[in-house]
Amino acid sequence: MTEAFDDDAALRAIGWPWPGAAEDAAWQALCQAHPQAVPARVIEQHRSGYVVCRGPDDALRPESLPEWQRPRFPAHERPAVGDWVLVEEAKRIVALLPRHTAIKRAAAGEHYHQQVIAANVDVVFIVCGLDADFNPRRIERYLMLVGGGGAEPVVVLTKADQTEYAADALEVLADLAAQRIPLRTVNAKDAESVAQLHAWLGPGRTAVLVGSSGAGKSTLTNTLLGSERMKTGAVRQTDSRGRHTTTHRALIPLPSGACLIDTPGMRELKPTGEEDLAEGGFADIEELATHCRFRDCSHQGDPGCAVQAAIDADELDPGRLANYLKLQEEVATAAAKLAKRVAEQQGKVGRRPRKR
Structure with missing residues (x-):
């Protein structure tokens, strides 16, 4: 067998x-x-x-x-x-x-539990539109979820045909490129433009598309397939958000021999507590932090802070630091909830049944 x-x-x-x-x-x-x-x-x-x-x-x-x-x-x-x-x-x-490998998030609600977005994937295409959908902080949040999961992240900026600011967007994300996170701008409707992604879609490999509704995930899927298999829809002009044209996760074989998982847009991207920010797009800040005078430096006015010195020298975007500190706190909170959940489960397993 x-x-x-x-x-x-x-x-x-x-x-x-x-x-x-x-x-x-x-x-x-x-x-x-x-x-x-x-x-x-x-x-x-x-x-x-x-x-x-x-x-x-x-x-x-x-x-x-x-x-x-x-x-x-x-x-x-x-x-x-x-x-x-x-x-x-x-x-x-x-x-x-x-x-x-597994891409996970903490599910919405008061009680801690995890949700697996996709399993056994080799690459995660983080799809973001070059319209009002463009949000560097959200891209960093996706990278946090991917970091440590075992898959390679690739940031795919769609709708490059609808703007003349694609080069500016890449410049905004230069700190990610410096960490060797691939960035690609594409017209999701054009097969020649989308061919930039073929390097990650060889035979036997699996990729997953994640991103907001209206970012162009289904359009990208159709172009990679060479057919209009996935339903697509127009976005609102006010905020470039789309309806959920993809209603469930599905794995689709591609002509290249790879498999592609399309996912619905996700509004909440909560950490599970298992994330590694160094592997999730913040390796530069984590490296700077090793040079701070104090090991427990908060990077918010402490003397001898190497991170703050990088900001003062215009070598680090203050917005990235603010997002890093926010995500660091969220991961720590989620980790505490996870540890409590594990302890409760171990207590139930180790508890002896009462004699009657």
Whole structure:
């Protein structure tokens, strides 16, 4: 059974790893533990269940594990689009294979829980329109969520055909480029312009599009596909926001041999507490902080602050520092909630049942 997977071109076409890949050994071990099951990838996630496939041209709707259907089961431990599962008799899912990357956020609401946006992705295209949608602080927030998740971020600025300020936008984001975060300006409707992204879309690779509604994610998907598969809509003139033309996450095979996950626009981008700001677009500020006089420097007027000195010398944008401090506080707050949640769960597991 395992050897058959290694030779299965259909599975390779939707991202199944080559022998020797980091995740290969753990995945193969689970396959051997379920000899009657076959691997499949989650291509759609709905409230009523999942759509999975074993190649670019098939789709199944298997039953999920009973525990996944319980209201209190942790959402981030359920399969997400991009995950690999094992399916028996094309009818039921029997196991979720370990993720090698995951893009997550903290879900809205008072109680702490995580939501997986996409799993097992190689690259994250952070899509932002060069109209009223352009927001460097929001781009930094997306980079924070991607940082540490294991995938490579690429900032894609769409609607380059609708403005003459694309070069100015790149200059505003120069601090990100200095950290070797790729920046690309494209006309999402033009295949030649979008071809700049092909370097990240080789055979067997998986990319996910994230960004606001109206940023051009669905248009970009259609151009990469070479067909009008995804519904698109006009944006409001007042704020360049669009309607949610993409209503659920979906994984789509591309002609290049890669897979692309399109996602609905996200209004809330809350950290989970697991983020690494150094890997999330703020490596320059983190490096400067190592040269501050005091280890616990707040970077807000403390003597000997190297970060403030960089601002005074016009080497650092004050807006970036303000956003960094804001996100740092949010990550710390989320980390405390996560630690409390983990302690509560460990307490429940370790608690002995009462004798009757």
